[in-house]
Amino acid sequence: MNKKLRILVGKPGLDGHDRGAKIVARALRDAGFEVIYSGLHQTPEMIVNTAIQEDVDAIGLSILSGAHNYLFPEVIRLLKENKAGDVVVFGGGIIPSDEIAELKKAGVAEVFTPGADTRHIIKWIQENVKPRV
Amino acid sequence: MPNKNIKKKSQKHPKSPLTHLKLWETSTLAKALRHTPERHREFTTLSSMPIDRLYTPEQLKGFSYAKDLGYPGVFPFTRGIYPTMHRGRLWTMRQFAGYATAADTNARFKYLLKEGQTGLSTAFHFPTLMGYDSDSTRAKGEVGVCGVAIDSLADVEILFDGIPLDQVTVSMTINGPAAILFAFFLANAEKKGFAFDQLGGTIQNDVLKEYIAQNSYLVPPEPALRIVVDTIEYSCRHVPKWNPVSISGYHIREAGSTAVQELAFTLADGLSYVQACVNRGLDIDSFAPRLSFFFNAHIDFFEEIAKYRAARRLWARLMKERYNPKKQESLKCRFHVQTAGCSLTAQQPENNIVRTTLQALAAVVGGCQSLHTNSMDETFALPTEKAVRTALRTQQIIAFESGAANTIDPLGGSYFVESLTARMEKEALEIIKKIDRMGGMVEAIKRGYPQMEIAAASHVYQRQVEHKEKIVVGVNEFVMENETPPDILKIDPEVEKKQVENIRKLKLIRETKKVSAALAALEKSAKTDENLMPRLLDCARAYCTIGEISDVLKKMFGEYHDPGIF
Numbered sequence: 001m002n003k004k005l006r007i008l009v010g011k012p013g014l015d016g017h018d019r020g021a022k023i024v025a026r027a028l029r030d031a032g033f034e035v036i037y038s039g040l041h042q043t044p045e046m047i048v049n050t051a052i053q054e055d056v057d058a059i060g061l062s063i064l065s066g067a068h069n070y071l072f073p074e075v076i077r078l079l080k081e082n083k084a085g086d087v088v089v090f091g092g093g094i095i096p097s098d099e100i101a102e103l104k105k106a107g108v109a110e111v112f113t114p115g116a117d118t119r120h121i122i123k124w125i126q127e128n129v130k131p132r133v
Numbered sequence: 134m135p136n137k138n139i140k141k142k143s144q145k146h147p148k149s150p151l152t153h154l155k156l157w158e159t160s161t162l163a164k165a166l167r168h169t170p171e172r173h174r175e176f177t178t179l180s181s182m183p184i185d186r187l188y189t190p191e192q193l194k195g196f197s198y199a200k201d202l203g204y205p206g207v208f209p210f211t212r213g214i215y216p217t218m219h220r221g222r223l224w225t226m227r228q229f230a231g232y233a234t235a236a237d238t239n240a241r242f243k244y245l246l247k248e249g250q251t252g253l254s255t256a257f258h259f260p261t262l263m264g265y266d267s268d269s270t271r272a273k274g275e276v277g278v279c280g281v282a283i284d285s286l287a288d289v290e291i292l293f294d295g296i297p298l299d300q301v302t303v304s305m306t307i308n309g310p311a312a313i314l315f316a317f318f319l320a321n322a323e324k325k326g327f328a329f330d331q332l333g334g335t336i337q338n339d340v341l342k343e344y345i346a347q348n349s350y351l352v353p354p355e356p357a358l359r360i361v362v363d364t365i366e367y368s369c370r371h372v373p374k375w376n377p378v379s380i381s382g383y384h385i386r387e388a389g390s391t392a393v394q395e396l397a398f399t400l401a402d403g404l405s406y407v408q409a410c411v412n413r414g415l416d417i418d419s420f421a422p423r424l425s426f427f428f429n430a431h432i433d434f435f436e437e438i439a440k441y442r443a444a445r446r447l448w449a450r451l452m453k454e455r456y457n458p459k460k461q462e463s464l465k466c467r468f469h470v471q472t473a474g475c476s477l478t479a480q481q482p483e484n485n486i487v488r489t490t491l492q493a494l495a496a497v498v499g500g501c502q503s504l505h506t507n508s509m510d511e512t513f514a515l516p517t518e519k520a521v522r523t524a525l526r527t528q529q530i531i532a533f534e535s536g537a538a539n540t541i542d543p544l545g546g547s548y549f550v551e552s553l554t555a556r557m558e559k560e561a562l563e564i565i566k567k568i569d570r571m572g573g574m575v576e577a578i579k580r581g582y583p584q585m586e587i588a589a590a591s592h593v594y595q596r597q598v599e600h601k602e603k604i605v606v607g608v609n610e611f612v613m614e615n616e617t618p619p620d621i622l623k624i625d626p627e628v629e630k631k632q633v634e635n636i637r638k639l640k641l642i643r644e645t646k647k648v649s650a651a652l653a654a655l656e657k658s659a660k661t662d663e664n665l666m667p668r669l670l671d672c673a674r675a676y677c678t679i680g681e682i683s684d685v686l687k688k689m690f691g692e693y694h695d696p697g698i699f
Binding site: 067069 | 270272
């Protein structure tokens with residue numbers, strides 16, 4: 001049986017740029033995923049709480065404030081702390097290319113930068129996210 | 134040398150222009166299309182507005198020079214709001230700047246002024262935009278990163294140190310907490326010995342578009358609107374050269390709207406502020422001349438120029454029809470322009486200089502009063518000094534080399550631009566009337582109407598790009614592999630520690646009694662209909678922090694949270 005993947009699209013931090021998050025949320029929904037959108041101005045704790053309550057398989061974080069080096073690792077740390085370290089974390093936003101390697105080392109599975117095609121994001125999820133057991 | 138022997142041939146065919154057009158279509162054009170079909174079945178603007186093959190007097194039936202254009206500085210101001218426009222005075226070159234600490238940004242301000250910039254524009258970091266102090270847990274990772282960290286009057290004193298505030302106008306992009314920053318600015322000017330009536334500048338203070346698009350807010354729309362009216366009322370009485378609100382379409386467009394939606398939602402926001410001021414009992418002519426606007430300059434050159442022209446004409450017509458002010462100044466749509474951040478690409482970033490040039494040229498030809506040009510590297514981070522300089526030079530080249538500023542409204546009378554202007558005005562007016570029927574913009578926002586319209590338009594555009602119906606050079610066409618990213622500006626994580634330490638020290642040296650008295654007085658005032666500005670000024674003078682003041686406002690008026698519509 002094919003269980004629909006559940007994806008949380010999250011906007012951690014204080015930045016209000018939600019065009020990309022909304023585009024991705026809509027594209028993922030149209031592609032047949034179950035999509036939960038956190039809305040803006042979430043703390044890492046709020047994101048992780050939602051992820052656990054909604055029992056999601058992956059979290060896509062959108063960050064355009066430059067605070068990615070704090071917010072991504074903090075979400076990953078809190079997931080592990082809540083025994084949900086197997087939730088796949090990916091993301092996108094205004095993220096300088098030379099900082100992507102560091103984010104991946106911290107456990108971010110993939111980073112999509114400006115100009116990314118939603119079809120690539122969908123394909124990547126289909127290939128890299130499996131339903132949690 | 135002209136040949137005087139050539140006779141005018143047209144006299145042989147005394148047919149109307151329309152007959153000529155039909156003749157041309159059925160013979161010359163039809164033949165050409167059989168040989169070389171056109172590149173697309175339909176041509177559209179960036180916002181998907183259909184564009185005809187050719188514009189002729191045919192599309193301008195009913196157009197009246199006197200009624201629809203008139204002269205610069207005269208109703209309906211289509212050609213410009215001043216009689217001499219850029220021949221008299223060039224637009225203000227105003228680069229949006231702010232990063233790290235107040236001292237770092239002060240140095241950037243001075244650099245920009247030294248390089249020939251003529252006004253200042255302040256970018257605050259997200260904690261300030263959202264009413265949090267730098268030492269709040271909500272500010273973690275964000276201090277000084279996306280703008281300058283400002284927590285209290287103490288930071289503002291450093292930010293504008295050595296800047297002649299009676300000569301240089303200062304714009305501040307601040308909305309939810311705009312009244313607080315205005316109070317900080319005034320308290321600083323007062324300390325430095327500038328009289329309030331010498332101060333020129335702008336606070337963005339357009340809260341309505343925050344709920345629609347930019348999303349930096351404190352309290353719900355109704356109390357936010359009350360605070361906006363407080364600032365307008367206070368500023369018109371005490372700071373007469375100040376622009377207390379910059380009604381902004383920029384962020385609406387960046388969030389994905391079409392050009393018409395940008396125009397319509399912005400003017401509808403403007404009308405809501407006007408009505409709120411009138412409801413307060415203010416005379417229309419006491420505040421309307423101080424309202425200013427802020428539009429985007431996207432990449433479709435003619436669509437943008439038509440938008441600026443339509444904005445001036447429609448605003449003047451709406452204001453005249455609805456409020457019939459006595460002063461001509463009350464009808465004028467004065468506006469700032471910023472080139473479109475969302476049009477920039479991370480791929481082949483040098484191309485962004487070219488995009489910005491086209492956009493800035495549209496803004497100038499469209500008759501802007503001030504202009505910000507984006508830097509090529511802004512899809513990666515805040516701009517480097519070199520990138521900012523090139524962006525400023527772009528404006529200087531347009532101003533001093535291109536000749537674009539030598540005549541007023543150079544595209545006025547173009548069949549195409551006039552048709553597009555009329556169409557944008559008509560379509561925007563339809564949307565404005567729809568919002569009127571909903572009961573105004575606050576009600577429309579509560580229903581999620583503008584938010585949903587923008588999300589839908591943004592979705593359409595994304596699909597067009599992904600299906601190559603719209604070409605973005607370097608992104609979906611003319612792509613390069615293995616690009617080397619440019620050098621970018623990095624914010625030292627030490628900035629956060631420094632700023633947190635500054636707050637700790639401030640709290641030790643300020644007079645605690647004065648702080649609590651000022652905050653208590655603000656709270657008391659918030660329960661009444663009193664104008665909050667005098668109380669906010671007292672808070673600023675007592676070195677209350679933005680977080681402390683915002684907490685009082687949130688406690689009294691409640692907090693707004695994103696409904697998360699997608």
